[in-house]
Amino acid sequence: MISQNKPDIIDADIVVIGGGIGGHTFSITAKEKNPELKIIVVEKATAGKTGPSALVGGRYQGFLIETDDFDKSFQHAVEEDDYLCDQEKVEDYLNYSGNVFRSLERWGVKFIKKPDGQYDRPLSRGYHSGMLLDGGGIPNMQALNDYARKIGVVFLDRVMITDLITRQNQVVGVVGFNVRDGQFKTLRSRIVVLATGMTRFKTIQPGHRNDTGDGYAMAYRAGAEMGGFDSTHHNTYGARWEVGPGNNLYVGLGGYFLNALGERFMHKYHPELAERAPFVWLSPSFCIERMERRAPPIYLDLRHFTPDKIETLWQSVPYAMTRYERAGILKNNKFVELIEYTPEGPRPMPCGVVTGRGYESKNISGLFAVGDATSQKGAGGLAAAAVSGVIAALSAAEKAKVTPAPEVDMEQASELKKAAFSPLERQDGVEPSHVILAVQEAIHPYSVAIIRHGRRMEKALKEIETIRDNLLPVMHAYDSHYLMLANEARNMVICAEMFLNSALERKESRLGRLREDYRDMDNVNWLKYIFLKNEKGRMKTWAEDVPIDKYKLKPKREKVLHPFWKIVDGLGYKNTVEEN
């Protein structure tokens, strides 16, 4: 046991892993609350410049308590997750959201305003209207980063954290390496915050490929209780070009989808919202069109957009518009081509470390998880990440003051290093990109994650286990960049396992979890969360009741055909995945 300072150990009060919006709102709030704290944000790319928060579609789903309808927003948030959310956190989210919004403005974030001085909040996906980031994510994340640096938050860029160091169910630090020079790093800290975002398994669409579920995997390896991996969201994106983001804006401004026959179809699946249906409704609708042999292709049609709409898009998603121009889809400021569209690969969500109301892990003391790294946060996207960062910081800053200086077991650190560095030690072997492709091939088919069946998920799980047992042990990294990819691949394999094991556990249908073999939504037996944990190297999953009795909104306790399947049946569609 080594407790004295060694030159290769960096000491901090709080280490934040991930420099997206959650990492920033956390560290700014904690630093403002307690300026004495030494807070280090570690980021594998460049904090405030890169990652999903910087490359977003520009919509900020903020809620303003002075003007917006609390009860309606509460109800929509609960219904969008088919009653499986943590209603206390939804309430906290709505209560804090307005203050966090004002704080963001104070920290330099700019939102688009109309000539009358009101925030521009165009219609968006679902029942929400979002504020718009002026200039998109990049200048605004940069502003947050400038502010954080100004008040003394320290940033360590190009360092990938690979594992948490724990001691008797308490987190005491992290290990990682510099992706440019391969230097190993040990950070010792009273508090560790996972702000590592999500994983989309490096699917299509620019912006999210830094997020490979590292936070999920390292928390899992450290024994944290994890939850929510049974649900997957699938945004829709360009199938032929690296175009987007901006989905919510396109449909909010009146864009629509056409199938291979040139027909609009979304109004059949969601008569009220049509194209503006939530992704958990939109992507299965695309899949049914495919099963009925009217897709692919599916197209997004923006050709009717008037100059004012084009102007809004340039203001809010300028990079996406540049890509449309380069692809020849936008010419002389007019959309001239249809954009071939597809659901992306699975993104487990809302999932991550199981946390309480202060966003601290339920079973590992001192470990906090915010933004997309936590299993429940009251809503999704930028706003929820920002709010959860603030709420977590309020309790973490207090806890840091009373937590004694941690001791790090250097033997544990060196074991963790060995595991992370093994691909570099090997002389030859499988490239990480091959492993990543194999994972994608196992779980990206629509018939695995979007339209589910036990048999298909079991088959996919076997493929993932084969990758785990046969490919991971022989993965080879030529240098420190490939070492990053190798560790990402290792983490994605764990995430794929977490998704499939959890999805198999749930024997019913719900949004984000539609099964052909269990088509009922079962509020009698399955009003449950799916949790999982690493138990001596084995992934243990279990279901636990949603504490619905203490919640405000309760669904009818009945077992009924899921509303999505009811619509599909009503349309007379009979094809199943098996028949294709």
Place this chain on the structure above:
Amino acid sequence: MGIRKIDLDRCDGCGICIEACPMDVLRYDTGLRKAFIKYLADCQACLLCEMSCPVNAIYVSPDYERRIPVPIYY
């Protein structure tokens, strides 16, 4: 996928693009004193490098080069 070229006549080696790239695609050549494309396969066509280059030396194209299996085609 993505980055097509760095115009070496224009590049003055300021390194801004190298810091901007989220995917660590770009590195610095100490001999040439310019940026170069090292890990092309990892480029995600996000445009951050091009937009941050002060001398317009970079061009990024939005076409896919790597096969990524996607749902309704699979």
